[in-house]
Amino acid sequence: MARYNAKESEKHWQSEWERHQLFKTPEHGDKPKCYVLEMFPYPSGRIHMGHARNYTMGDVIARFRRAQGYNVLHPMGWDAFGLPAENAARDKGVSPRDWTYENIAHMREGLKMLGLSLDWTREFATCDPEYYHQQQKLFLQFYKAGFVYRGEADVNWDPVDQTVLANEQVIDGRGWRSGAVVERRKLSQWFFKITAFAEELLAALDTLDQWPEKVRIMQRNWIGKSEGLKFQFTLSDGGKLDVFTTRPDTLFGASFVGLSPDHPLTQELAKTDLKLQDFIAECRKTGTAEAEIEKADKLGYDTGLTAAHPFDPNWKLPVMVANFVLMGYGTGAIFGCPAHDQRDLDFARKYGLSVIPVVVPSDADAKTFSVGTEAYVGPGKLANSQFLDGMTVEAAKAEVAARLEKAGIGERTVNYRLRDWLVSRQRPWGCPIPMVHCAKCGVVALKESDLPVLLPEKIDFSKSGNPLDRDLNWKNVTCPECGGPAHRDTDTLDTFADSSWYFARFCDPHAREPVNKDAADYWMPVDQYIGGIEHAILHLLYARFFTRAMNRLGLIGIQEPFAGMFTQGMVCHETYRDADGWVTPDEVVKEGGKAYRKDNHAPVEIGSSEKMSKSKKNVIAPETIIADYGADTIRWFMLSDTPPERDIEWTDAGAEGCWRFVQRVWRLVSTAEGLAPTGAKIPADLDEYSLGVRRVVHRRTAEITDHLQNLRFNRAVASIYELATLTGSLNEKHNGAVKREALEALVLLMAPMMPHLAEECWRALGHESFAAQAPWPQFDPGIIASNVANIPIQVNGKLRANMEIVIGTSQEEVLAKALAFDAIVRAMEGKPLKKIIYVPNRIVNIVV
């Protein structure tokens, strides 16, 4: 018997599949449809283990559904605009376009080596002019429908490179290339009005029952609906100030009024207050990232103004500008109640403001209750609050709201944390925004007939700033309204826009409109979407928004793009380091649990397992593994052991184990003896010996089907191991047709996971057809059923004995048998029987 040659076999079957166009999307027909999609990759140059994991899972679903008789759409494309291409262009002097398409070519080969059942005829890249042309049309339609508007937003500005920086390009407050201290600057930019859909996007989460609960929770929190009260303070200079609060009940605990540094009133005051200008400048040194702003030390500036308490005009609260008050949330102004909000408390302690507890927990005394360094945010009764004293938090909220509404200075409002989506990017490698700025007509939208706005052939990265802004040939145009001189918008769209509708485009990737409605009506929504948890919020929310906006425009019939969602975990590996820093796995040999350098045998420290990353040098390239063991081995590894939603650790030992299993299956099939011919009927009068085998085969078939339906790949793998062990134990005493049934079940059940090996085995079993086209094995519940059950017997919840009963044995009989066991008698000795619990056909528990 020859060893299984994965390299040859995989190449052979991949070309056979392609020659017979097995994975070309079928015509609509009357079969049920199944749209399987994995998040398309950024073409970084090489596939990595994360891709291998993600695309293997999707491929298993696609192949499984095809076998079950579904029409399957399983496409692939490229999320091809973005920063890395610009960085490469700047560093290596290549064009971002060439760099990107070369990477795509490499990665396409890498993916093909995995044996994925993709319809490559539908492939596109978001940087294809054809794709971003359609995206520009969408932008114009969104604009006409009022889903796009112009507003101001902060950006990270690098004063040396004269450019806007992404958050990841800001390191410790400095530009990553120039090292210059980054400033926050305001720019006039384009926004998508996602907040118009806030309530819908929130409410519809409840309908997404095939999404992970944690993703829905994250989205819910991100949208951040809060019901609260907006009310007005009267200031000492006679002005009015609106604040928003979700805790009106704590109004008597107020000790200051906080203004955002970006609040219009702050800006107004700064005009005549140099120190405030300095303070605002200081606040702007903090980056634009929320985490950074909230982690920064609390800073405040006393404006000298005071605000009168709405229930006591003589009670004056200082009005302070505070760096932790965000302009984008509520009204950009708050009242601070230090006793019941941690940020306010930190701030109050720093600036010596009073801390008055007004909500007292039920087990504390109002007279002595005080707040130290930790704010009390739990439930309780109101105190120190005049007419609110003794009320619950909820009642007090309602009371304050009612009184302020009656006084005409307050209004109950709903507020969302969700902000509108800023889509302008000052970058040259993105989808150009199809707008023109005219001195006379202002901002003018292009006509559809003027599209596409193509990126310039050559993008000049030799100087600082945005290349599109400097390319006057490209930038200068005539105004579509008045024909006078005008210039293009030199910003491009956030690459999140590109990935917000590509799934709809795959339904007909070359349609003359963004979306072919007929095709989308058939294929959408995506039945199973798979991707990383890191996209749980933004990408999914933006895609949901796009789909709704397109729905309003009549471009698509559905509201929610992804019926089923699954987020897979990351791929990790041990890290190694020596005195000179990180060491790559292939520079290391391991002996007896210790690691050494291959070249000079110097000891290497083994570090924790972490997400594979270039920076920690703990990357294993899928191509290497495929070259050594083949695609089926890497696929099997990705599906084995670790539940798909959890992080997986790549280990050499595990890979070798998978490889051995590939060989074992091949040996089982190729050396099988005494099989009945293909298509042989199983005799009705089977002996118990062969019947027992059938029972297990059908039981495993049922299990594996169920596991795959629920994306429990690791469990399916475990069941296949058990099935393999069973087929290995078959001998000359077993019926030949039963043996064939067992082996064919093994091959077809593993086929979605190890498709190449399955084809080879299918041939070896005498079939001329493709395993990839064979129908999914069926199981017969009548064969699975067993008439005996094992019953554990416990005394006081502790296992003492086991017995076998015939299912349906009466309770009396079961208990009598249980009480007769030696071990039970011994365990009960000298203790009076209290009661017996019997769960039919499951367990007996004797309480003494």
Next chain:
RNA sequence: GCGGGCGUGGUGGAACUGGUAGACGCGCCAGACUCAAAAUCUGGUACCGCAAGGUGUGUCGGUUCGAUUCCGACCGCCCGCACCA
């Protein structure tokens, strides 16, 4: 800071709606085959104990006849936070 998640043998993990904790894989140990090694096959493997038995699912507490599973508090690690994708 805010939000989300995870924690079970030497190791990855399994345990359906609260009902025998450790399926299956890796590793390790023993045996078979072999001149030998590799590969393969068979058996064993939570911990303590000769055994009877006892102890065990991050820690502490609670509910229950019975808790890995439900509740509360804590500890540790990981992810997201709007210009990375």
